Amino acid sequence: DAGVIQSPRHEVTEMGQEVTLRCKPISGHDYLFWYRQTMMRGLELLIYFNNNVPIDDSGMPEDRFSAKMPNASFSTLKIQPSEPRDSAVYFCASSLSQGGTQYFGPGTRLLVL
C-alpha cells in the first residue's frame, strides 16, 4: 500500500488567497483525520471523519477553515482567506477502526506570506 498521500507537499501563498490541501487515505480505512503542527502548539487535531461523515470539527480554528470528504478515497482541507498565522505543517492521517492506529501522511508545509 502506498500509505496516506498528501498534496501538495509545499505551498507558498499570499495572505487572502484560498488554499486547498488534499489527502488520499489508505484504502479500506474508515477514519480520516486532519492535524496541524506548529512549534508553539504542537500537533493539534482539527477534524475527523468516519465513513466520509464529519464527526468532530471542534478543533477547526475558525470559519475560514473547512473540510470535506466527498468519497472514501479523497478529502480536502480548505482555508479561505488564508492568513500568515495559518502557516504550519498540515497532516492527514487514517485509521482502520475507532481507537486504532493512525497512519500519517508526509504532510503539507504551508507558508502564508
Place this chain on the structure above:
Amino acid sequence: EDQVTQSPEALRLQEGESSSLNCSYTVSGLRGLFWYRQDPGKGPEFLFTLYSAGEEKEKERLKATLTKKESFLHITAPKPEDSATYLCAVQARTGGFKTIFGAGTRLFVKA
C-alpha cells in the same frame, strides 16, 4: 481537561547510553496511549499502542511501559539513527475519538 506532558523537551545521549523518556497524562478514562517517532520533514510514524496499566511492548532498542498516570519509552543502547522526536498521544473513553498529543521529546544520539 485531558492533558499530555512529555519530558524532557530535549535529550542528548552518547551512542550506547541508555535512558528513558516520560509521558504523563491526565485523561477521563484511558482508551489507549500511543507512541510515535517523527523525523524532520516527515509525518509521525507509529511505534506502540498501550491500553492498560502494567502493559509493556518492545521493538528493537525501544520498550514502552504504562502505569495509571504515565508512560515511559526506554531506549537501550541507542544509536545515532534513533535520533528523532518522540511523540506520545492519548485517547479518552469519553468525549469522542479525539487524540491528544504531547509536545514531544527531541532525542539526539551522538556517535
